[in-house]
Amino acid sequence: MRKVVSVLLCAALSATAAPIDPREEAFIGNRRSYWAFQKVVRPAVPANGAANPIDNFIREGLKAKKLTPSSEASKRTLIRRASLDLTGMPPANAEVEAFLKDNAKDAYEKLVDRLLASPAYGERWALKWLDVVRYADTNGYELDAERPQAWRYRDYVINSFNSGKPYDRFLMEQIAGDELYPGNSDALIATGFLRAGPRHVVGGNTDEEVNRQEVLLEMTLGVSNTFLGLTVGCARCHNHKFDPITQADHYRIQAIMAATDLKEIEYATKEEKQKRDVSAKALMARIKPLDDEIAAIEKPYREQLKEAKKLLLTPAHRAVLDIPKDKRTPEQEVLAKEANKQIGLSWDEVVNALPPDVKAKRAAIRAERHKIALDEPEEVPTAFAVANMEKAPVTHILKIGDPKHKLDTVEPAFLSVLGGLDAPKGPADRRSAFAKWLADPAHPLTARVMANRIWQFRMGSGIVSTPNDFGQLGGRPSNRPLLDWLAAEFVSSGWNVRHLDRLIVTSAAYRQSADIDESKASVDADNKLYWRMNQRRLEGESLRDGVLQASGKLNPKQFGAPIKTPIEPEIYDIIFTEGEPDNLWPLPKDRSEVYRKSIYLLNKRTVRLPMLTNFDQPDAITSCPVRAVSTHALQALSLLNSAFMQEQSEALAARVNTVCRKGGAACQIRTAYELTLQRPPRPKEQQMARQFLTQKRMPLEDFCKALLNRHEFVYIP
């Protein structure tokens, strides 16, 4: 079936497009010949003796600059590199030992296959993918409410990479799963992609038209950044400054989404729902008496406060309150509304009026209530998804993006520069037409963009250095034949991400040393031609996971609703609320949950965890194709002094001591090295450690903390 669709669309892509407005045609002009808009032609692999086609292309690139590749990294480096890269976790000590002893010719390939089959492979990929789609568990903006069902999309992404889902299918599910695969709950959950971005949800008189425009803009940014690798968002206010994308094109893509409504769609069975109802009622029965008790405690004080406020009302305002609601004239009703507003009480007015003992009693009841609330049963399975409207609203071009300044209307269509095919005009199937157009093997961008992401993820830099922007302002491919070959190989493998991962990770380019050769650096300082492997800092998430792995605290459980981990009081204080701030961050009842992998932690847009944000975790507000790597004092402080690092250093020390029951610095040093860096200490390191532990008599936990802060622990070698 997929093949048939491809062939049909292939024909369509090469067919003459619908006539283009002459002004738009003039704007595009000869820019149609830009490299990224040309169909991928699989280049012949240069014959230069390398075994992996990737290396044939790399060698050609290096030869042109008279550079040579670096020598292969040590086996220890390779297993650490591949493990951190493919699973986000350091290898276990035993795995390193086994790999070192395995003298088979294909020992490394076997290792790679094992890592690619690990359930952590999908978790690792999800970290990368969720950066690109700016996924978070909350809406963002001031209220930043949680999206209780959004996490199913995160799990969908993990499962998709683990199950080897072809990328074209992955793409189509996310853009149009509801239309293309009706009745498939996974495909429905996948459309959570269209809602992954931030959304402003607030009360009062907000403008529906403005709100809707923000939603459509986010959807348009999502698909164009993620799949198209073009900055269609830049054409929102005017024709694109650098690329042949017209403002009309931007709104044509908005029109693809114009009939798309945000919708929570339950797919639970009747039994599941009933079961949930029963437990929810049981919980309410436990909570209600406490709520009643609080209300009873507050009642006399509320009344007193209200009476006092009534005295401050104007006589006219006071008088209308005594008139029953149904007897009031319209003018009196206005006054009554004002009066009620004026005597209204905020929570803090009430709490501040309570005597200390009453306040304490009330606080104790609330604490009890919050504890019970932790037993809340999980919501019934619901997709945080989209659905089509009955009727498609008309889409206008908007003057400088302002929904109040409508210009010409446009119909849903794709990019003019790539042929500008029309999509259906009805509300249905606009997105599926768009998805199929993108997933066509002949599409010049889709495969190149994803092949480049896979390369960038594994090699540390893209062949195109700007993975979300293949346009004029973005980078040019540092090795175009290699990029095109990877894209062609990706498509012919059935859009198999794991296949490309394996090819890259087993290449000599990947396996070479990351050492810096000054003479080569003087020719290619940014290593654009890959004469060495790039050393990469671990993401904050993987660093945290690695610390937990070393300390033995890691809870390997996968999937499910996001987890809150303990936060510092300073961070608790920045959670915005106008309400009572006493239960804003409930920790899980089962405390071992706080040691889950970082991918399962609550990603709240306005409350970032310092350890992650200090290591450049993106803000989940705009798409992040490449994480920044900034190094600064606050980063050092959080890795040295946070309660988390202290606790984990102590746990690691305790773990070391269970191995070295008889004590002894030699055993402790060796074990701590093995648990963190999976290698024995070198003589110089032995000496430093001994001086620290025995001469200076510093505690083992401090030694552990230093190891966890060390470059070697923090970097993918």
Place this chain on the structure above:
Amino acid sequence: MSSSTFPNRRSVLQSGLGAVAAEWLLQRDLRAAASANPLAPKVPHFAPRAKRVIFLFMVGAPSSIDMFDPKPALTKYSGQKLPASFGKVVSQFTGGDTPLLPSPWEFKQYGQSGIPVSSLSPHVAQCVDDICFVRSFYTESTVHAPAMYQVHSGRVLTGYPSMGAWVTYGLGSPADNLPAYVVMPQPEGTPEGGTPCWSAGFLPAVYQGTLLRSGPSPILHLKPPDSVTPERQKNTLDLLQQMNRLDSRPGDSEHAARIASYELAFKMQSAAPEAVDLSKESDATKRLYGMDDKKTYDFGSRLLLARRLIERGTRFVQIYSGGGPVSIQWDAHKDLVLNHEKMAGLTDKPVAGLLKDLKSRGLLDDTLVIWGSEFGRLPMSEGGNGRDHNPHGYTMWFAGGGVKGGRIVGETDEFGLNAIGERYHMRDFHATVLHLLGLDQHKLFYLHNGRNEKLTDFGGTVIDKVFA
């Protein structure tokens, strides 16, 4: 980076390796310097009037027409509806059809300039000759958070770097042992817009605002848990740095930067508590900031902290009045009198104290002080005795840093609803602040997802009447 492992430019030139190699080494050195400390001070685009900024942000929106922009017409037409010629006025909770509410406060003229200020700000009133009031700012949302984002980052959307982030990105910081960009929220809670107000957006995390409090551990994670003695901490750090040196490959600027970052962290551990130690200040100074009065103690001590930080090189200090419960914000939907008397009471004396203190120390000349908010409040009443949001025209003011004091720029209509004549967008606000700091709004950009993003987006107009 040690010189033994690297040839320096001079030695290369002496060895006759040639200009190409020398140029490459120059590039490498610049790159290394920038990556070793991304906050290293940078040269502005042109001679600056101001070198640093203290931005006082009043959360919830104080009423300009009750503080700095008197509207006698409100008394004249008290209780009447706004003339129909104004069209439909939309605010967040009211529909514009409520009666006009005169200001409950009396305005008087102050200083040589004779600028009017209401009885809400008797202390700031004494400083009007140092202040330039711009009465015709407007924002584009009637909702707090989006309007706050616009004031802080230029857009009503989130995800864009805040002004403080842009300024530290553009100028770095002379203080390497203190955060370059410091944020001090109201102790009762975070401002409505929350962390996006001081975020780095898509700029690297190093440019985000750092939360700062008074006390022995003013910065998050500054100190290890109590159980860890300074001696232990020092030894751990020494061991770590020894090991990190073992791990460093020649030519690796990132590792060098990491080693430097631990050294800076160590320096910050002693510098930050010293910077926030207000016990070194005289009683007279504390009184100037209102620290002798329970009411003004909190805001006064935060402003005094701000002065101590900028003295020590911090580039940008962001301070919030208001946050958390509605009763501790300037958001006077009901009982304008109670709310504004309280909020102005908490802040007026400290703000005047800051201006006077900076002036007496000669710091006001090159320190820009900004007082502002996300919008003002409507001339019509809400609920009989409150006012709803008014983004259509409102006042913010500037002092110090090359600003011409005793001046009023721009105006609102006779009721104080709309800015008229020269209306100023937040792009103009930001263009002006950058200009005072010697930064050209068009030269300060960052490539993000295919666009050279700027604080002022399409570009704003520098409001030269503020300083020329």
